[in-house]
Amino acid sequence: MALVIAGERSGVGKTTVTLTLLAYLRRRDRLVQSFKVGPDYIDPMFHQHVTGRACRNLDPVLTSEAYIQQCFAHHSQLSEYALVEGVMGLFDGVSHTLREGVRVASRREAPTSFVKDKGLMTNDKGLMTDFASTAHIARLLDLPVVLVIDCSRLSGSVAAIAHGYRSFDPRIKIAGVVLNRVGSDRHLSLLKDSLEPLQLPILGVLRRQDNIAIPDRHLGLVPTAELPELNTLIDRLADLGDTCFDWQRLLPLLKSKPLPSSPSSPPSPSSPSSPVKIAVARDRAFNFYYQDNLDLLQQLGAELVFWSPLEDPDIPEDIQGMYFGGGFPEVFAQQLAKNTSVRDAVKMAILRGMPTIAECGGLMYLCEQIIDFEGKSWSMAGVLPTSAVMGGRLTLGYRRAVALQNNLLVKANTTVYGHEFHRSHLTLTPTQPLFETSRYDCDENMGYEGWGLPANVHASYVHLHWGESVEIPQQFLKECLKVASLMALIIQY
The missing domain is CATH 3.40.50.300 (P-loop containing nucleotide triphosphate hydrolases)
Known part of the structure; x- marks a missing residue:
């Protein structure tokens, strides 16, 4: 209980x-x-x-x-x-479509207990209204x-x-x-x-x-x-x-007790033969992470190295990938801008091929500038040819996102489900976006979103939880292992 x-x-x-x-x-x-x-x-x-x-x-x-x-x-x-x-x-x-009396879950059929004839709350359009x-x-x-x-x-x-x-x-x-x-x-x-x-x-x-x-x-x-x-x-x-x-x-x-008929836990995913070191930005500016995502990376064999783009003079040594979560970079934009050595190191690592995930606040950090609520401009890493501008309009809601191309995390035509929550917008949209997005609870198109150039970058406003999509961190670590192998060859010769 x-x-x-x-x-x-x-x-x-x-x-x-x-x-x-x-x-x-x-x-x-x-x-x-x-x-x-x-x-x-x-x-x-x-x-x-x-x-x-x-x-x-x-x-x-x-x-x-x-x-x-x-x-x-x-x-x-x-x-x-x-x-x-x-x-x-x-x-x-949120409203959720029912098909032939059974709710269709985000990636698979729902348990058979959730059916219309057993009192599931639906409206006249066949939508579960409290999903x-x-x-x-x-x-x-x-x-x-x-x-x-x-x-x-x-x-x-x-x-x-x-x-x-x-x-x-x-x-x-x-x-x-x-x-x-x-x-x-x-x-x-x-x-x-x-x-x-x-x-x-x-x-x-x-x-x-x-x-x-x-x-x-x-x-x-x-x-x-x-x-x-x-x-x-x-x-x-x-x-x-x-x-x-x-x-x-x-x-x-x-008082905690196990569920009387709880499903068995899924088997732990296999780990790569060699460890992968991932630099995870975690400080006052970047702290939006699902613990399950971090756990999955470790279960897959990654060593997580936590560091601060605010305070540290350089990125961690001997890493094969970087992960920038969301947070409040706009609040600390001045301090982030002053740490020029880290901004330069991040940009250089990415331009040299370092696989990098940047979600929401992380995306903003990879932009050329953050323009705060007062209209002041602060230089950021400069990887993406756009600026993040703070504004009064809140972008909020679940998203259905279809990948338009093969990218760092998912293959073309893959559908993922995420969440947006931000008050910034970008001055330029990507010429080759990662996703076509729509609202989760209806077919309203939300446009194109996400940066995948350079090809080793996944920068998006859409926050993803990887709990039912182990292939996402697996793909990320696969790309990181390529960097590790390349580094090993360079050291060898």
Whole structure:
């Protein structure tokens, strides 16, 4: 068993409640494994900071239902307690096409249990309307849900909300509610009186907190590495956890047990005969990585060398590949620009054939310039003949991307599924783009995207999770091995 923390909508305090629960358990030296529904990078950073264990993303768009079950079963059984933080509101997902009564997963047929005649939530167009939602994950893993309700502007209406969420989908087991942002004892009394006829347990009550706030900016919360007072905040949350929750009811729900019929884990992919060293940029500017991607690289035989384009004077020695994840290079553009020795080294390595993955923020770093929100220009690596310009428009959503050519990661005509989340755009589009993209939940064409020139570069705004696509890191390491072999020949002669 484990527990899902869901919200009745976005912004109700799911992350605060989740971190409070995690902080309470870790203060008592409990082993806790956390999970996050959706493609989010930043919330998992906070989870990991509290638990000391990498948070795992559960996203059936980027992976598959089977992968989610395998991932959850494997990682939850290695801890005492397991907790899943949801995304948006409980039933907020994306539309997903049903074919002949069976949902078609992102790369394969769905489990036969998810069929229309068994009550799957669909509309009159035959679309599953809560695919990839918190509710979808709760059903998939057969986990109870705690519903977080923002009570700051509610009294008696809280009962209608709780009743609606509990009855909307009878397959969802609502274990209880957490009342957040309660204003006073009188306010709490009104809420309790309203909920009492429902006989729905109140598992926690959090008052309005003026001294507990995580700062945010244009893409969500400020990452953990930029918050020097974070440990103080976590201590406050742990203190809050001492008094605000019904632990007698919560602890049995959180206790981790293997799924009763969880799918077996896939066999570990074979490793190459010789090690491959991959330089992974990880600092305040570049820190958006799915832990599963990094794990796959290591399972395939790669040695990951973490380094900082902000602080280090040069790229790591004796590497055969580079990986630049997303992040906030625009926030640190001035510092990145000043580190000319690293910018030059990155450009030289790529021009000499170094296989390089650059996702979103990494793509921006490979551009000629980043133009920040104030219109100031900062020189970057200069590999791609374009500039990244920050703006107010948010590009957000799942993408279906079809490869237009053979490239560093995938072969032509391969379809991959990813996620975009950025406020920048490029001044020039590539003449030979990597992908033709469309929205995941409809046929709306999103245009052409991604840079594959030089041929050893994969630079794209689309974030990919490799959990169901082991061939992607395999292809990357295959190209890196070619570099290793070439280097060996050069040394030999």
